[in-house]
Amino acid sequence: METNTLPCLDPQAFRRKIAGLLDQETPLTEEANDEMRTLASSLVCLMAQLFGKELDRITLWSRIDSALKTACSKVRDRNMELFVNHCLEHVKADPGRACLSEGLGKLLIALADKPAEWRQAFTRFIETRIYAVLVRGKEEWGWKKLEMKTERGEI
Amino acid sequence: MSITNVYCYSEALSPITHMSRSEGNESLIAVEPVKTEDGIAWVPYLSGNALRHRCVRMPGGRYLVERLRLAGKLSLEQLNFFFHGGNLTESTGRENTARIVEMYRLFPFLRLLGGCLPDQVLSGSLHAWRGTLFCRENATVIKALLPEEWTTDGVRFHPAQSFISAYQYTRSDAEKTTPDLLPKGAVKTQSNLMIFSGQAVMRGAAFLHGFAVLHPSPLELGALLHSLLLWAAHGTIGGQAARGHGKLKTYLLGDDPARADAVLAYLDHVEANADQAREWFQDTFVRKTPKKGA
Secondary structure: OOOOOOOEEOHHHHHHHHHOOEOOOOOOOHHHHHHHHHHHHHHHHHHHHOOOOOOOHHHHHHHHHHHHHHHHHHOOOOOHHHHHHHHHHHOOOOHHHHHHOHHHHHHHHHHHOOOHHHHHHHHHHHHHOHHHHHHHHHHHHHHHHHHHHHHOOOO | OOEEEEEEEEEEOOOEEOEEEEEOOEEEEOEEEEEEOOEEEEEEEEOHHHHHHHHHHHHHHHHHHHHOOOOOOOOHHHHHHHHHOOOOOOOOOOOOHHHHHHHHHHOHHHHHHOEEEOOEEEOOOEEEOOEEEOOHHHHHHHHHHOOOOOOOOOOOEOOHHHHEEEEEEEEOOHHHHOHHHOOOOOOOOOOOOEEEEEEEEOOOOEEEEEEEEEOOOHHHHHHHHHHHHHHHHHOOOOEOHHHOOOOEEEEEEOOOHHHHHHHHHHHHHHHHOHHHHHHHHHHHOOOOOOOOOO
């Protein structure tokens, strides 16, 4: 042992230490949480819509679940384009269909506008509420299918 | 009454898994209710019992056993006294003041911690505090625990939840990893891979903890500080140390040159009294021979 006691902190050094534990970010509002809920559902709905044809459709929801978890694990730098990209790659979305997706364009614009702390909170939101996100996304996908069938004149 | 407080700031260098219980194959960390402005919140903590044992009794006890060359010579009863506080094992307790005085003189470390001799309970002078997580929910508690000049006024910590992480490990199966070592023709069984997971307080989180020593002598203070130093060098807190969890980097709040002197005085005291201490220890635990006809 080099010294006879533990290292010491004076009040200034202590303040510097706890500075690393402080929350400098503005708390998120209820509206911000609602928006995250909506955008997370949209993302799930888009993955269902763009789900790769080479994948077994029976695995749709477990694949979307793992897409979200993988993207949350891989993207820690608040980069939302990368996050969406990981999700779509995981479900083997066809680039051609993705380019034509109006919803995807809207989602990317909506995510790009958000401040850094919101974007970080968004991945945390998905990571900690994965089942709720999937259920709401599935519901939105149900409505989307209905809308698409109506547009095609099937209903 | 004179009380010396030793304040510790410990930051997590690895995940801290001070568990409370298991649910299925998942370990849950110990949390306690804290009253906040927004209601009751459940916040991770380190128990005073764990801190006392891991940071003081275990490293300090081991040091004494090695220094007094008692390793391999102690009974289970004696080891329990050193490392776990001991038990009253004799039917009649007694108050042997001379023995207490002698023990306190020879063992500042045991005066600090107290314990149970076979026929006598001895009080200690050390109060261990709980480890309080630096988080938003504990802001009021932290302010109250710290001395005035160590203010945390105007700061806004992250909420406790943001310091909680998760881990998952897999225990493999020898049938997969070392099939060549199995007897030829061994019956194949179902895969036995075990997944175990749990919660942890993440790296970088910090705890405030400490010790109050009641009317201490420099030797007791030295025993405490020396034990803390040994623990900081090699010790951990909580579980999963086998997998790298539980390492804290600990700082003392405030600089007091008397601390280093107290540690040196304690080490000198142990050396100077080693023979007497050994004798006292062996004499005290001599098993009484039952009376004839008893």
